Amino acid sequence: MLFILFIMRSTIVIAFMPVLTTANAAQDAWASAVVAGVGALVLVIVIGALGTRFPDQTLMEYSQKLVGTILGKIISLIYLWVFLFLAAIDLRIYGEALITGFIPETPLVFIVTSMVIASAFAAYSGIEAIGRNADFIFPVFVAMIVASLLAAIPQMQLMRLQPVLARGIRPVLVGAITPVAITLQMLTLTLLAPSVLQPRKATRTAVWAIIGASLVLVASTVVTVAVLGVDPSARSVFPFFRMVRAIRLTEFLERIEALAMFAWGFGLFVGVSTFLYCGARGLSQVLNLNDYRPLIGPMAVIWIVLSIHGVTDMFQLRSFFRPEVAGPYALLLILVPQGILWAAYAVRRLAARESGGQEGRAKP
């Protein structure tokens, strides 16, 4: 599960590098990455801690117990929407990168469909299959990112990172908003946790995943800026990708961007299959179905449609990732439902204590 969460988070933040492209943190983008890491940690602890109170239940189950069937279902549906939406955006970004960089004439629908079909198979086989996939992909994924970064070292000019924090902390904070917003992904934790061997440790695992992913993000930001210069990277649609394109180790070892794309594809596959699995499982519980599998097919179709028609072009996609859009949107979706659940939990707990009864956890 560490691997799943790690891969999910690194994939999107590195691909799009929102710390650089969404604000003008410029050479201090690495600081944004650090701040974003901390912000994401806070959110993931908020999300995860409640889950550990109900170690063997998913959010869909315990939310209904905490705030009643109807409100619980509404909250669950909000979360399901998040999964749907994020996976669609992930897919779209990947598709756009492929089309922009490699295969401009292939219809978007084909790229997205093939990815979703592969992911649907994984999701159909259950969480264990996804986990095993992640175990397998993780070393490859990390190796490729590390290889890209190492290969870029000779071309780094660290002076491009100066002046450090010269324009104050504000741009740094603004730059951190979007990557924090993408912590929405970590809501999958609420569905994955009950499936792992030690659900109580799930939050700790998620914390490590965030730390790992943040380190990767900081390193890639530093390398990208030092190789390309501040302005060229901030203007890039896909900064990391562009940095890799600029690598030229020797006469015959250049143009290694396929490596990065490969890693990205792998990462996306893990991400999408997780979203698909969590979406289907969550929906089956909201609808009180015994099995989530029949839902995967129809959901996959919805996914494809949404990722293609949800966003019309790159302009819209980028507009969504502006801090003033993505920030409030994500915080609303994480904090409000979580706030309601935490409040309900606290109230129940107090009530339980007053009645001198059992622990709140056991008697919701």
Add this chain to the structure above:
Amino acid sequence: MLCLAVMAGGCWNVREPENLVHVLGVAFDLDEETGLFKVYAQVANPIGMAGGGAAPGGGGDGGAQMKKPFWVVSARGDTPFGAMRNLAPLTTRELFWAHTTVLVISEKLARRGILPIIDLFERERQLRMIVRPVVAEGDVGKLMEAEFPLESIGAQGMARGVSVIKFQRSIFPVQFLTEVVATLSEPGREVLIGRIEVLAEEDPKPGAPSQPGPPKPPKPPAKISGAAVFRKDRMVGWLTEREVRGWHWVAGRAFRETLILSAPDDKGKLLTVEVTASSSKMEPVVEGSNVRMKVTVKAEDRIQDETAPEDLTVESELVRSLNRRLAQVIRNDMEMAIAKAQEFRADIFGFGYSIYRTRYRDWTRLKDRWDEIFPKVPVELDVEASIRRTGLITKSVTVR
């Protein structure tokens, strides 16, 4: 599923390799009469390549020439990309640009502004930022057509030439286009792009076609040296070899360079040293609106030849004197380069950038007036040169 599998086999971007040709070098020029962009593409000729060493086939007309291994085609257009696409009607195969290794910009276009070219290279996926940019002095068309004696393909020759020169001389700023773009975007820093000078050919005598006898050995078609100075994205002038060398010292980029000193004892005799390592440190001193720069350069050298028989066996005043002379030569180079840059009002050394990096507050105050400040900035030079090695011998042969 079957349907998908079928589609996966024949993807949308299918390109039969035999329908493609690789563009190996691209040049942009400005057409003076029309004001249009003119593009030259040097294409690897698949037929010429295949026939490489073999003699022309038995059949056919006896006078048929071997096809050149490359072919140059040019077109005009309102925009750089428009010009590139206007090549399509003139070629029988699709041009594939991903293997372009060199980007030649004509002096005319450089003086007009290189931003349109830079934008295209950043945006278009087939073109890459790891091309070698050069500014051509002379006729671009002729440069693209030129055959370099050691190379089968001109563009590859140029790309090789402008990168290997650093192993022998520091008279040409070796860089990728990535660096040009970064420099353009950095405050208080101007771009320097290396120069390729097209050398004049000897005119063949008219009225004396195809003389019998051995063919003349080919002459080098171009010279790689010097650089074009830019202010923003527009070229403002040339730096000579020596000035570019001075730039290398200031920037701490000199890798190998040959310096000639006059021997202290024997008047008129010279000795040559080669720089094997150099580094520089740039430190701005800002007091109010007075800016000074301190540049410290360290260079290590070795002796390459002596025309005056000097004894350099052990430490001596002679060696120290040579070190001082060496430092003076380097200082002269730097002064020439700085004077020229200040004359052009182009901060190619990044003095302003060093203020921006280390003294951001001062920079916000100075940046609007930097264009006026830079030409008057006094630069303190501190050069420390030391001859470390004497090569394989200590002194010349003693002739008896």
